[in-house]
Amino acid sequence: MSDAARADARVIGRAVHALDEVGSTQAEIAWLAAEGAPEGVVVTARHQRAGRGRLGRAWWDRAGESLLLSVLLRPEIVPGRAPQLSLVGSLAVVDAVAAETGLTPGMRWPNDVMVGERKICGVLAEAATGAGGRLDRVVLGIGLNVNQAEFPPEVAARASSLRLLTGRVHDRDRLLAALLAALDARYREFLAEGESLRAAWRRHSVTLGARVRAADGREGVAVDLDDTGALLIRAEDGALLRVASGEIAGAPAA
Ligand code: BT5
Numbered sequence: 264m265s266d267a268a269r270a271d272a273r274v275i276g277r278a279v280h281a282l283d284e285v286g287s288t289q290a291e292i293a294w295l296a297a298e299g300a301p302e303g304v305v306v307t308a309r310h311q312r313a314g315r316g317r318l319g320r321a322w323w324d325r326a327g328e329s330l331l332l333s334v335l336l337r338p339e340i341v342p343g344r345a346p347q348l349s350l351v352g353s354l355a356v357v358d359a360v361a362a363e364t365g366l367t368p369g370m371r372w373p374n375d376v377m378v379g380e381r382k383i384c385g386v387l388a389e390a391a392t393g394a395g396g397r398l399d400r401v402v403l404g405i406g407l408n409v410n411q412a413e414f415p416p417e418v419a420a421r422a423s424s425l426r427l428l429t430g431r432v433h434d435r436d437r438l439l440a441a442l443l444a445a446l447d448a449r450y451r452e453f454l455a456e457g458e459s460l461r462a463a464w465r466r467h468s469v470t471l472g473a474r475v476r477a478a479d480g481r482e483g484v485a486v487d488l489d490d491t492g493a494l495l496i497r498a499e500d501g502a503l504l505r506v507a508s509g510e511i512a513g514a515p516a517a
Pocket of ligand 1: 286287288289311313314315316317318320321322323324330331332333374375382383384385386387404405406407408417418421422423
């Protein structure tokens with residue numbers, strides 16, 4: 264395939280709206296979606312006044328230091344597969360950051376990208392269903408810490424940036440281009456439902472092999488991801504537990 268044909272075939276990032284300051288890029292995409300915007304539209308911002316994480320948590324940024332973006336996806340899938348898109352997003356971040364910086368980030372299930380013990384990126388997949396419970400869209404949001412030299416006290420102990428980790432300032436436009444290309448490739452893999460995506464999740468997961476505690480208090484060692492992206496945990500009594508989405512925490516050592 265020629266480069267031109269490949270660019271034409273591309274879904275994610277065909278249109279990119281680069282905004283300055285917004286409440287949340289997730290809300291900007293929801294408005295575009297309501298106006299009938301096609302799949303693959305991207306909104307970026309230099310700053311979010313109300314950047315959000317999961318469960319009502321906040322996502323912090325200072326203007327011009329982060330990559331803040333949301334992507335409109337309209338996959339023809341059952342709603343139950345939608346949470347896998349946060350794994351698709353974090354894997355694309357791992358791909359792009361590794362290629363552009365030489366760092367080796369890991370994925371902490373279900374939606375964080377880590378370097379060592381520190382979070383450099385959070386991913387948020389918000390699904391909206393329409394008539395008859397059909398999946399209408401998924402808005403995939405990504406916040407990546409790029410050029411921060413410091414963080415506010417509420418996140419300082421657990422966050423890092425590409426700049427802090429590599430000792431150099433990074434070109435945000437170049438990173439964005441790499442990230443959108445990686446997202447496009449990983450999204451295609453997701454739609455094709457091959458085993459390659461699951462193998463990549465396993466390879467880059469820092470959660471597998473760790474002792475974890477699910478939100479409902481169940482504890483054990485994370486042993487695998489199933490084909491839906493759910494985490495499989497081996498409990499003390501040998502039972503295999505499945506955690507479809509939500510929270511896990513490091514469990515105290517036995
Ligand atoms: C996430 O939530 O990690 C998903 C964050 C998604 C942000 C993007 S930015 C573009 C798009 N537009 C939005 O409004 N959101 C998306 P969660 O797993 O709930 O983690 C949130 C927690 O991460 C917070 O409670 C803090 O502890 C921590 N945190 C907040 N800001 C951070 C930062 N810049 N770096 C590292 N950790 C941070």
